[in-house]
Amino acid sequence: MRSFESREDYLETILVLYQEKGAVRSIDVAERMKFSKPSVSRAVGLLKSAGLVTMDREGFLRLTSEGEAAARGVYERHTVLRDFLIQIGVDAATAAEDACRMEHVISTQTFESIRKQLKDEDKERIVR
Known part of the structure; x- marks a missing residue:
């Protein structure tokens, strides 16, 4: 490998x-x-x-x-990044491809910030 x-x-x-x-x-x-x-x-x-x-x-x-x-950690990074990219306007296919590359190199700080942003936006949607 x-x-x-x-x-x-x-x-x-x-x-x-x-x-x-x-x-x-x-x-x-x-x-x-x-x-x-x-x-x-x-x-x-x-x-x-x-x-x-x-x-x-x-x-x-x-x-x-x-x-x-380890697999769950990578998969979580992939899905969060893909969802984030889709949310900011990237088409689904490109978002999936880019997330696959990004999931390996993103810092913990950046990933946690993106995950928090998505969770906060989900909470706002529920309140509305």
Whole structure:
């Protein structure tokens, strides 16, 4: 696996696929990410070595508690950033693409400020 960003993308993909399908295999990850099976197999091996993923005898992937926490953090950054970008007028497709890149580099301070802004605006909408 080439980078921390790549590792986060794999974890997020496994999480989302598990939420959608209830079970995830490496082939599902390869198809979703549009990567070759050997590339995904290598990445899964690295995730297993890092203690972030397990694979059972049938080849089903599961996030460990550490892997799930990391995946949920990335996924939250992605969804908050995507929603923020849409709210400021970016079209949904571009917002999703940009959020995917931004989720890896945004500072905690900036992310927390964006998340707070969205929550405050949601509260205002409910009051109205």
